[in-house]
Amino acid sequence: MPVTFIGVRHHSPACARLTARTIDALQPAYVLIEGPADLNHRIDELLLGHELPVAVFSSYRDGERRHGSWAPFCAYSPEWVALTHGRTAGAELRFIDLPAWHPAFAGRSNRYADAELRYAEVMERLCREFDVDNVDVLWDHLFEIGADDDLFERLAAYFDLVRGTSAAGEQDTAREAYMASWVRAAAADAGDRPVVVVTGGFHRPALAAALDGPAAWPTVPALPEDAVGGSFLVPYSFRRLDAFDGYQSGMPSPGYYQELYDSGPDQAARHLIEQVAQRLRERRQPVSTADLIAARATADGLATIRGHDAPTRADVLDGLASALVTEALEVPLPWASRGMLRPGSHPVVVEMVAALSGARVGRLHPGTPAPPLVHDAGAELERSGLAGNADLDLDLLDPPDRERSRTLHRLRLLGVPGFRRDAGPATGVEPVLREQWALRPDAGRLTALIEAGAYGATLADACAGVLAERAATAGRDVDALAAVLFDAALSGTDDVSDQAMTDIEATVAAAADLGALGRMLAVVLTMWRHDRIFGTARSATLGVVINAAVRRILWLAEGVRGGPAPADLGRIAALAACRDALRYADRALSLDRAPALEIVTRVAADTGAPPDLRGAAFGFRWSLAPGLTEVEGEAAVDPMRAVRSAFVPGSAGDWLAGLFALAREEVLHTEPVLALLDELLSGMDPQEFLVALPGLRQAFEFFPPRERETIAGRLLARRGLGGSGRGLLRGAPDPAVVAAGLLLDARVEAALRREGLTGREEADT
Incomplete structure (x- = not known):
């Protein structure tokens, strides 16, 4: 069986020249090439007459795994030279490796990953021996510069050394066994005619040693029944091919x-x-x-x-x-x-x-098949008037403009270049009703659409697939999940798969950051309640998120421990968002108030909880059930008692921050509570007041200016003073300066009394 094995380094000009000379000289019956065997019936498509570089993009998706990989070709790729010179020689051309979706390629985004990266010890020894910096410099030194007379022998010796006597890993062993079966079958079918095998040099020793054995043509593995996948040609570029830009194999530059x-x-x-x-x-x-x-x-x-x-x-x-x-x-x-x-x-x-x-970018032959997404996107762009070069100002309340916005956002989420949003809403609660987009032709658009075709056949389906993948990878990152949900609203992705919904619930259920949960819940609740821009009102997906977030926030809040510390506005806001969800969505989403009220009642009374959280929990209960007389045996809401018992100078401001954040209106319209606060604050000595002042200032910031003016007016009235609350607020100096002055006065007074120099003693003298 005259089989010639050419071990190559992918994208090596020297190996490409050797491959061309060998095929031209031998005129083989078969040229077998390391590449996806499921593409054998489409080799003619590869040879249509593309402008290189191009790549075979393969995708795979099932319920548990998504995989995408590229097999790029440029003019000096030995695999490409094997195809073109083999066709000229009249040889049968076959790819002999497993399909790119096969588990043997798990973890690889590029089929042609160098063996040298896995056998660094051998490469380091060779680099030291030849006094060069790295494998790329070593390769040039040994093979790319100089005569090609004995290149075949030198390459064989090099790859034998790289492979050594070590067995390949499980993945490479499976691939080599499959490739060897193709080699044996082709050799048997060729008879006395030559067979040329072009593979990565790492595989050459194993394939050469496996010529003996069964010689039946192997079958090409089929996709599992529950999987979706395929391979398509995409334009590629030198930049993507460059190791300096992150390419996993082959040559740099x-x-x-x-x-x-x-x-x-x-x-x-x-x-x-x-x-x-x-x-x-x-x-x-x-x-x-x-x-x-x-x-x-x-x-x-x-x-x-x-x-x-x-x-x-x-x-x-x-x-x-x-x-x-x-x-x-x-x-x-x-x-x-x-x-x-x-x-x-x-x-x-x-x-x-x-x-x-280099700046070279490939181009596919016009007759190259493309995935359905390419055609769907092209038709949608033409229908919506988005195919050209334009600067758009879209009114999101106008139905046609809103549909165009959704199309553009779908393209943005799929990573299709040439569609840039310059302005528009950044969250679901902003009063921003317009978007500005810049549309520009881009050479990478076709490549991006072909690759995005792995997610679905239409823009809507592909966008839903991308969002589902992002939801699955969010982990405990609630901010990432919030971004997914907002992008779903922007793109008009109303429904998500059951798996995506499970992933979303899992992310919320695993979240550990109360602040992040609160930010997300506030936005999601607003969008669920009354969003007429994105059409997400009463969305089932958002309803699931609200339910999960309420449960998680209450569970986390009950477990927070800590003594006096600056108020945590994030966790206060989380309780406020949770309270709002129960206030506005309890019936529609079957949220149960009773367990929530039990939890916040326990938190409000828990001396081990931080003061700000205790104040927020009490405000939660007061604002949500002001007329409640009893909660599972607990006393009715008594704000006077709660304020008096919580008023510890060192932490009063933090407790009040939580209270005001969740029960601001209740405080404002309960005159006895304001009177009690005035009494307690007035009774503080200067030192206590100075310590409490930062927290108190933060707490009263929860009242907007008009309500602070109302409080100031009531304080003046309690003292029988004239004037307006607004005048009092405008004329007041910095409270910190006032507090420092009061403290200084108290210290001076104490020193005078200690030395017997008060006004009474002077009069007696």
């Missing part, structure tokens, strides 16, 4: 390697220097001809010292950095390690990396 593949190392080095100079000059950075000459001379010198026949990528970059960066660097040069560009990189270095990356 795709623009440089494209030039290397097309023109060779000398031309690639010259082009790189020119590109860097052009980018810097466009950004008004000074780059002289002398700088460029120095950069090229340094690169050539480094290549000679490092034993390269021509400058490598690292030689050119080091030369440019030496010539153009004159100050100390805060972070290491990015090509000295593998990974994304680090924050704090020198601006010149950033431009150098961008120049290497």
Whole structure:
């Protein structure tokens, strides 16, 4: 069985050249390629005549797992060269790997993940041996620069060393067993004709050792019955292909390697220097001809010292950095390690990396099939008049404008570029009735829509899928869940799946932050009660959230412990939102008041609870059931007794903050309570008043200016003084200054008495 195994590094120009030469020379019967076997019946679609780079995007979704991955191709990808040269040679083309949705690819967003990343120890030893910084520099040193005469043997020795004698992990073992079955079947069918197998070099030793065995054609795994998925071609870009931008495998700097593949190392080095100079000059950075000459001379010198026949990528970059960066660097040069560009990189270095990356963006052939979402979105944009370049001012109370707004928000939530909202409501309680949008054509729109097609066939379905996924990943982050609910309102997503509803309830039930729960409940309750902008009034989804939030807030409130401390406005607001839910939605949502009142009664009487929470709990009960005579054996509401017993100078302000936040109107319209507060505050000595003052000021801030004026007027009347409450408020100095003055007066008076210098003693003298 004449089988030739070519182990490659994905997106390597040297490996692409080797693949082309081997196929052209052997004219094989079969060319087998590492790639998703479920795409074999669509290989003609890959070869329609696209402008590279393009990628196969595969998606998978079931009740428990969602997976998306990409298999990108550019002109110098060995897999792409195997397809094109294999077709020219008349070979049968087959992808031989498991489908991208298979559990063997769990955790990978890219099919072509490098084996070197998993076998760092071997790579580190090789880098030390050859005195290079990282695997990318090592690869260029060994394979990309120089003659290709013995490249096949050198690659085989390299990948044998990388693989070593260690067994692959469970996932790779499953993949290799599947690929080996394709190899055996093709070899048996080809007879004496050659078979060429192109896979990642890590897999080559295992596949070469597995030629003996059954030779039946393997079946292609089918999607589970409860799963939805598929694969589509998408336009790709050099930026997405670049390791410096987060790409998980292959080579960094795709623009440089494209030039290397097309023109060779000398031309690639010259082009790189020119590109860097052009980018810097466009950004008004000074780059002289002398700088460029120095950069090229340094690169050539480094290549000679490092034993390269021509400058490598690292030689050119080091030369440019030496010539153009004159100050100390805060972070290491990015090509000295593998990974994304680090924050704090020198601006010149950033431009150098961008120049290497290139700006090429792929384009699909017009006859390329697309998922249903692409067609649905296009039709919706045309129908709504949103397909062009425009600046929109939408009236959210106008039904056609509101529908256009929902379409735009769905596109925004799906990550489709070219639709930017510049102004509009940020929460469900703002009185903002208009939105401003900027619509601009964007080359990435088709790619984003194809990838979003994994969520659903229509804009509405896909948007619901995205929101459900966000709800599932919210965990205990109530603010994240609130954002999901508001985005659902903006996009007109009224109904969510049972699973999404379960996830939403789970997030609320696990939340530990009373403040966050209160913020969310306040917004959700307002939207549920009377939202005519987004159409969420009486929404079933929001009703479930309100129910869950009320239960969780009451449960958390009863467990809070702590002594006197500054009032926590977040937890006070949470109780206020909970009270409002019981006040306005108890019947419609079957909220039970009695258990809630029992809980707040216990909290109000619990001396271990913080004062602000005790005050809020008492205000909760007073405002929700002012005429209640008894709650499970407890005494009727008695605000006078409650105020008197809670009035401890060090924490009075905190207790009152909770009370005023939840029972402000009750206090304002209960004259005896105001009279008692006046009595208690007036009876404080200056030291106590100064200590209590910050809390008291915060508490009285819950009264709006008109109500503070009413209170001031009543205080004047109690003292038989004329004038208006407004005048008293306007003319009053800073209370802190007044309190400090009173304290100083008291201390002076005490010192005079101690020394016998009061006014009475002076008169006797």
